[in-house]
Amino acid sequence: MKSAVIVFPGSNCDRDLAVAIETITGTAPVMVWHRDAVLPDGLDLIALPGGFSYGDYLRSGAMSARSPVMQAVIAAAGQGRAVLGVCNGFQVLTEAGLLPGALMRNAGLDFICRDVSLTVENAATMFTARYTAGSTIRMPVAHHDGNYVADAATLDRLEGEGRVVFRYAESVNGSARNIAGIINDAGNVLGLMPHPERLIEPAQGGTDGRAMFEALHAALG
Amino acid sequence: MKARITITLKPGVLDPQGRAIQNALGGLGFAGVAGARQGKLIELDLADGTSEADIDAMCRQLLANTVIENYRIEIL
Numbered sequence: 001m002k003s004a005v006i007v008f009p010g011s012n013c014d015r016d017l018a019v020a021i022e023t024i025t026g027t028a029p030v031m032v033w034h035r036d037a038v039l040p041d042g043l044d045l046i047a048l049p050g051g052f053s054y055g056d057y058l059r060s061g062a063m064s065a066r067s068p069v070m071q072a073v074i075a076a077a078g079q080g081r082a083v084l085g086v087c088n089g090f091q092v093l094t095e096a097g098l099l100p101g102a103l104m105r106n107a108g109l110d111f112i113c114r115d116v117s118l119t120v121e122n123a124a125t126m127f128t129a130r131y132t133a134g135s136t137i138r139m140p141v142a143h144h145d146g147n148y149v150a151d152a153a154t155l156d157r158l159e160g161e162g163r164v165v166f167r168y169a170e171s172v173n174g175s176a177r178n179i180a181g182i183i184n185d186a187g188n189v190l191g192l193m194p195h196p197e198r199l200i201e202p203a204q205g206g207t208d209g210r211a212m213f214e215a216l217h218a219a220l221g
Numbered sequence: 222m223k224a225r226i227t228i229t230l231k232p233g234v235l236d237p238q239g240r241a242i243q244n245a246l247g248g249l250g251f252a253g254v255a256g257a258r259q260g261k262l263i264e265l266d267l268a269d270g271t272s273e274a275d276i277d278a279m280c281r282q283l284l285a286n287t288v289i290e291n292y293r294i295e296i297l
Contacts (some may be wrong), residue, residue: 030278058261059286066283095286102288106238149289174237 001220003029003045006073006089008064013050013086013197020197021047024213032151035068044220045082046073050142052197060103060145061091070096082220083189084212087143090181090191099115099184099191101150106143107174113142115205117169118180118194122162125183126219127190130211136169137208139194142149146193148175148182158182166192222267223297224276228285229260260290264297 003021007014007070014031022028029047030040039046054063064070070092077083077098085093093099106112115138123133131137150158158164166181173193181192196209236258243257250268263284265276276294285292 019228062283062286094288100288102233102286104289107235107237109237109241147235148235174235 001025001044001217002038002040002042003027003047003170004032004040004043005029005047005049006032006034006069007049008034008051008053008088008092009066010053010055011049011051013088013195017047017049017086017197018193019071020200020213021045023200024210025221032154033070033217034064034069037068037072039069039072039076043076043081045084045216046076048073048083048085048092050087050089053088053092056145059095061093061095064088064092065095065097074098077184077189080186080188082216084127085189085191086195086197087141087146087176090193091145093189098189099182100154101148101176101182103145103193104147104149105145106147109145111142112146112173113140115140115181116172116194119167119168119169120165122165124181125161125187125190126167127183127212127215128165129219130215132186137211138206139196139208140198141172141194143173143193146173146175148179148193150176155179161185165190166194178217199221222269222271224265224271225295225297226263226265226276226284227260227281227293227295228263228280228290231289231291234289239256244266257263 120131168178196212199206199209242275246254280292
């Protein structure tokens with residue numbers, strides 16, 4: 001599986017993501033700087049990491065979404081390549097228009113940094129096939145702007161099409177319908193606020209994040 | 222030329238920061254603050270003759286997220 005991790009100025013989970021991908025798939029991802037307008041050939045997976053790209057200036061993810069590399073990411077997504085956005089990566093995907101809605105300041109205004117319980121709502125995606133639908137898993141969150149917002153029609157469409165992939169088991173940040181992660185209509189672009197890459201080894205306190213990378217490895221080779 | 226862009230949250234979009242401001246004003250003893258909405262103000266220094274259509278494109282492509290925000294352009 002050939003993968004790339006995009007590095008924006010202010011990304012801080014890029015190496016965690018790279019370690020998770022290499023540990024589970026056996027192949028290290030290429031680290032791609034955001035100023036690169038061209039992606040390496042033959043990528044199976046493009047991962048956008050967590051962090052505070054551009055210091056969250058203007059809006060979280062807004063500047064990064066207009067980086068040169070994002071035009072290439074948008075084109076690759078259109079060709080069906082798998083794209084995973086974690087935390088700030090999810091914010092970038094919404095700002096880039098690859099996923100609907102927006103991520104606003106947490107309802108309680110606090111930065112939230114703790115493990116949360118998630119319900120796997122859809123286990124029939126290339127990202128979640130190694131989870132069980134309806135199961136509860138644990139993942140860390142660490143964000144200030146994770147409050148998912150979309151209009152009612154968009155929320156109903158996401159729900160109706162099974163595109164709400166992860167849901168907080170209880171209210172965490174004010175997200176509409178407790179949405180923690182969504183997928184695009186083609187099923188190849190997933191964004192989520194929790195951090196699967198932070199729970200891949202028992203030494204990290206749990207392994208509930210492994211299944212996402214195992215599923216991608218199984219799907220993408 | 223200069224342009225001033227005022228960006229506000231769309232009606233109906235919950236504004237946690239605005240609510241905190243409202244509560245803080247109440248805490249200072251200002252009665253009757255029924256609501257507060259926080260937005261952004263961006264002033265642009267532009268080449269003379271920049272069209273309003275170009276400024277509008279700047280707003281739509283970067284300055285505002287039209288999923289959650291409205292914007293207003295004033296040419297100064």
